Amino acid sequence: MHIETIKAYRLMQPFVEGRYNMSKGRGADGFDAVIVSVTSNTGLTGWGEMAPLGNFYSAAFAAGAQAGVAEIAPHLLGQDPRALTRLNRLMDTVFKGHPYIKSALDMACSDLTARAAGVPLVTMFGGRESDMADLYRVVTHGPVETMAANAKQIVSEGFHRLQVKVGGIVHDDIERVAAVAASVPKGTVIFCDANAGWSAYQARQFVDATREIDYTMEQPCVSIDDCLSVRRSLDKPMVLDESVTSLEEMLDIHRRGAADGLTLKISRLGGVTKTRQIRDLAVDLGFMVTVEDTGGAEVDTAAMAHLSLSTPEERRLHAIAFHEWVTVRTARNAPPVIGSRMGIPDGPGLGIDVDLELLGKPFLDASY
Numbered sequence: 428m429h430i431e432t433i434k435a436y437r438l439m440q441p442f443v444e445g446r447y448n449m450s451k452g453r454g455a456d457g458f459d460a461v462i463v464s465v466t467s468n469t470g471l472t473g474w475g476e477m478a479p480l481g482n483f484y485s486a487a488f489a490a491g492a493q494a495g496v497a498e499i500a501p502h503l504l505g506q507d508p509r510a511l512t513r514l515n516r517l518m519d520t521v522f523k524g525h526p527y528i529k530s531a532l533d534m535a536c537s538d539l540t541a542r543a544a545g546v547p548l549v550t551m552f553g554g555r556e557s558d559m560a561d562l563y564r565v566v567t568h569g570p571v572e573t574m575a576a577n578a579k580q581i582v583s584e585g586f587h588r589l590q591v592k593v594g595g596i597v598h599d600d601i602e603r604v605a606a607v608a609a610s611v612p613k614g615t616v617i618f619c620d621a622n623a624g625w626s627a628y629q630a631r632q633f634v635d636a637t638r639e640i641d642y643t644m645e646q647p648c649v650s651i652d653d654c655l656s657v658r659r660s661l662d663k664p665m666v667l668d669e670s671v672t673s674l675e676e677m678l679d680i681h682r683r684g685a686a687d688g689l690t691l692k693i694s695r696l697g698g699v700t701k702t703r704q705i706r707d708l709a710v711d712l713g714f715m716v717t718v719e720d721t722g723g724a725e726v727d728t729a730a731m732a733h734l735s736l737s738t739p740e741e742r743r744l745h746a747i748a749f750h751e752w753v754t755v756r757t758a759r760n761a762p763p764v765i766g767s768r769m770g771i772p773d774g775p776g777l778g779i780d781v782d783l784e785l786l787g788k789p790f791l792d793a794s795y
């Protein structure tokens with residue numbers, strides 16, 4: 428079997444709830460996604476997706492993803508799409524760095540491989556550990572009263588896990604988290620995600636003033652050194668997200684005892700093949716793990732769901748349903764969301780059925 432055709436489409440995916448805000452004025456109105464199809468000479472097609480969150484979240488941007496996919500795709504034509512490790516090595520050989528441009532291609536080849544084997548991707552990722560994964564919802568950064576009201580609303584919809592955005596002016600963030608915690612029932616799981624917005628000094632001020640509140644701290648500062656220094660005065664669990672950019676970084680975090688949990692983002696790590704490898708090692712090393720991504724709709728959410736459900740329940744933190752964030756429906760048979768939990772679609776591969784009409788004309792159409 429070999430790769431006969433690669434197509435890539437650009438798709439704007441506006442957010443249902445309007446602007447998504449993080450600290451320091453960072454925000455986005457939607458995902459600007461690249462969706463990739465890889466078709467074999469035997470007529471099988473696999474799908475992949477990559478969408479950055481604006482230009483400010485990870486070292487990735489939409490125009491870069493489009494240009495990168497177009498640049499790297501011709502190297503994959505004629506290759507066996509099922510030779511995933513080899514394909515990843517090839518992509519890293521012909522194009523140094525830039526893992527996010529490789530992610531949708533790796534995802535599409537993985538989908539194709541599982542479809543060829545007649546198994547869902549979750550089976551290829553190590554096997555299904557449970558039927559559904561717990562979802563979290565984000566309370567985006569804003570005025571104290573708005574955040575408390577949003578948290579209350581989310582909980583009233585049946586969710587038990589909140590990620591509260593912090594990382595701005597410390598004293599305001601202390602008020603934000605106190606107001607959110609006071610507005611939700613006891614037992615609601617709260618993550619305070621600073622998105623690397625604080626210095627260690629600021630993070631320590633926040634930690635000291637919020638000792639009475641039950642939460643998990645997520646990525647307070649940019650560097651692992653600063654996060655580790657905060658962790659030394661933290662009496663709560665610490666999760667790192669932005670710092671986990673590769674296998675080497677994950678091992679470094681482990682060696683230095685810098686975190687209890689990790690948020691693995693598929694595109695930041697270069698695709699599902701590498702994410703699966705890092706996930707498996709992280710689980711064996713004792714980390715709690717969330718597998719998610721920087722953005723995307725049904726294709727990307729399905730990939731996240733297959734990786735989440737193949738993560739052992741006792742090591743899994745939570746998942747996110749990005750396809751419910753956006754106003755476009757890119758596929759039928761999307762990952763089912765029941766209450767505050769998400770499953771995987773039935774069927775081989777990702778299990779989804781992409782709506783070709785919605786995608787329109789590809790910006791890349793390359794054949795062997």
Ligand SMILES: [Mg+2]
Nearest residue numbers: 620645668690
């Ligand atoms: Mg985060």
